[in-house]
Amino acid sequence: MMERIELGGIAVDVVKKDIKNIHLSVYPPMGRVRISAPLRMELDTIRVFAITKLGWIKSQQQKLQGQERETVREYLDRESHYVWGKRYLLKVEEKDAAPKVELKHNKMILWLRPSTSHERKQEILDGWYRERLKEVASAVIAKREPLMEVKVKKFFVQKMKTRWGSCNPTALTIRLNSELAKKPRECLEYLIVHEMVHLLEPSHNSHFMALMDLFMPKWQFYREMLNRLPVHHERWIY
Numbered sequence: 001m002m003e004r005i006e007l008g009g010i011a012v013d014v015v016k017k018d019i020k021n022i023h024l025s026v027y028p029p030m031g032r033v034r035i036s037a038p039l040r041m042e043l044d045t046i047r048v049f050a051i052t053k054l055g056w057i058k059s060q061q062q063k064l065q066g067q068e069r070e071t072v073r074e075y076l077d078r079e080s081h082y083v084w085g086k087r088y089l090l091k092v093e094e095k096d097a098a099p100k101v102e103l104k105h106n107k108m109i110l111w112l113r114p115s116t117s118h119e120r121k122q123e124i125l126d127g128w129y130r131e132r133l134k135e136v137a138s139a140v141i142a143k144r145e146p147l148m149e150v151k152v153k154k155f156f157v158q159k160m161k162t163r164w165g166s167c168n169p170t171a172l173t174i175r176l177n178s179e180l181a182k183k184p185r186e187c188l189e190y191l192i193v194h195e196m197v198h199l200l201e202p203s204h205n206s207h208f209m210a211l212m213d214l215f216m217p218k219w220q221f222y223r224e225m226l227n228r229l230p231v232h233h234e235r236w237i238y
Helices: 043-052 054-065 118-148 178-182 185-200 206-215 219-228
Strands: 002-007 010-017 023-027 032-038 080-083 086-094 100-104 107-112 154-158 165-168 173-177
Touching (some): 002 043, 010 043, 010 054, 023 054, 032 043, 043 054, 080 118, 080 178, 100 118, 107 118, 118 154, 118 178, 118 185, 118 206, 165 185, 173 178, 178 185, 185 206, 206 219
Parallel strands (some): 086 107, 154 173
Antiparallel strands (some): 023 032, 080 086, 100 107, 165 173
């Protein structure tokens, strides 16, 4: 069950769960605030906790709301597209054959049937990005599992509207935003390590931080890098 409290014009969603510690999150793109709290914790106690974090909440919201947005993609020649942080210029080629995407030097060549719609172009590229992310994520997970002594039973790649990744500690699964294929590979590895650590420690407590420091000493640098990069142009709804 979700409840809502108001703090000086800021709406905070409160969800009570079977957890031991209270957890505060501020989500992109516009800074939605959510608190996960133990089932027996009183709403007044949660409100006092949120008030003590109000300065931090506002600073996080300002960062997210000021984050650069990608321009709307039209899928035209010489339009900029990114793969693993590198910029490519789009080249659209028409051919009566199955669509495909090729990277050649600094060009992204998009092979399409004549009269392919804008929506279909986006669908083709979205699918291509998903496959690239699956390939790299699979290798990263396989490398990290023996080092972290945790097993990911399954991972999913999809376009996510409010976060870069998520996990299910009970099912030992993680989800990754397909937009990560546009960012530097280090950002993807950071996200994967982050979610894999959550399989060991569900909350963002001191134990979680210590595990992040152990498994990826520069994780805070990569987190800041990811948060500075442009996010998808669409108006995310949550």
